[in-house]
Amino acid sequence: MRQAEAPPTGKWTGPNHAGVKAVEPILLPDPARRFAATAQRLAQLADGHPMEAWLRFMAELSRAQHAVATTLAPTASLDQAFVAQAVDARLPPLAADGHERDPSWREGLAGLLDHIGRCELPPEARGAIDQLRGSDEAALERLADQFLRGGLSASDAAAAVYVAAALQVYFTGSAARLDAADLRLLEERGLCPCCGSPSVDGLVTATGTTPGTRFLYCSLCSTAWNHVRAVCITCGGTRRLSLQGIDGDPGLIKAEACGDCHTYAKLLYQVKDTKVDPYADDLASLGLDILVAEAGYARHAPNPFLLVGDGEAVTG
Secondary structure (H helix, E strand, C coil), rough: CCCCCCCCCCCCCCCCCCCCCCEEEEECHHHHHHHCCCCCCHHHHHHCCCCHHHHHHHHHHHHHHHHHHCCCCCCCCCCCCHHHHHCCCCCCCCCCCCCCCHHHHHHHHHHHHHHCCCCCCCHHHHHHHHHHCCCCHHHHHHHHHHHHHCCHHHHHHHHHHHHHHHHHHHHHHHCCCCHHHHCCCCCCCCCCCCCCCCCEEEEEECCCCCCCCCCEEECCCCCCCECCCCCCCCCCCCCCCCEECCCCCCCCCEEEEEECCCEEEEEEEEECCCCCCCHHHHHHHHHHHHHHHHHCCEEEEHHHHCCCCCCCCCCC
């Protein structure tokens, strides 16, 4: 089925032949492992990396996210009837731009700031923490709305890093409380079936019952969902796709570039390194983003912690 076609109304069960395993269409996140795994991988990738200091900061931020996810655990609790209604309407039940957030996300933000505030930080990062601690509830909610709807100003970029991290924890915990069997892939296959956000990148599996399968990983709620390979996740094109990489690298990360819509999305190959992490390895491969952008391709969607265009990463 092509991306532009409407999905069938029935639930897909996959092949039923003996010995053939169906691909799980949706994999919900595990908050107890998601951020710890990213932190560990970032620390590993940082050693000797040109952006070592920044990757170590992001590792500390991921550790703070893990602490909040496993202690405060801020989440939303969605009524099953509401979830069913949204799924029937082909809408994500945790829609990032329409979901009424539980106030617990702000408690998570406060906890995250406490954890990361104990680390050695540059003055700009410390100033962003102070700004957020001095903001009232309305200001924090407004900043969260602006982040989720793509309306942030440059002056809020540093503070938005922590808001983005807190929202990731909140939406990841909320997605984990859903039942994958109740969900459906969206008509726009490149968007998350839980929250409707774009993916951060895709991972081609090397293990499990269906090796060689591509899963896209949500940039917000950490849900993974199956997307057929060799199809542009932006426009659904198949004829003018090419894989771009950096000469001499081990082939762990490639950019799948589309000559039709001139966008690209990263692909991580687990067969090259079973410890690859969709979130950590995306941050550590900013050089690939810059090279592909210089070739005239736009990233299909930005990483919440990256701003590509001037060759710099924006963080707190």
